[in-house]
Amino acid sequence: MKGECTIALLAQKWAIARRNSVLALRDLRAISTQYDTEECEQALEEYRDIIRENFDDAEEYKDARDEAWDEFVECLEGLAGEEEEEARAIRKRLR
Numbered sequence: 488m489k490g491e492c493t494i495a496l497l498a499q500k501w502a503i504a505r506r507n508s509v510l511a512l513r514d515l516r517a518i519s520t521q522y523d524t525e526e527c528e529q530a531l532e533e534y535r536d537i538i539r540e541n542f543d544d545a546e547e548y549k550d551a552r553d554e555a556w557d558e559f560v561e562c563l564e565g566l567a568g569e570e571e572e573e574a575r576a577i578r579k580r581l582r
Contacts, residue, residue: 498563
């Protein structure tokens, strides 16, 4: 996944892929040496910490997990925007 759009591809992947926090965390750790993924990891941890026992019914539980996953994806999208700005700045310096 090396290249200019690494994080954008991850954001797209996890926006549509079946939710799997273990694999998502693996993806984050793979790019953590190049990018600050701490906020995204925290968002993913919040998703993982949601347990059914804390909710009155399955619908509330599902809604909480959906919202937490969306926050994780939004975090990735924000990081992708930073990545694109950085790439733009590099291209500008090389001209």
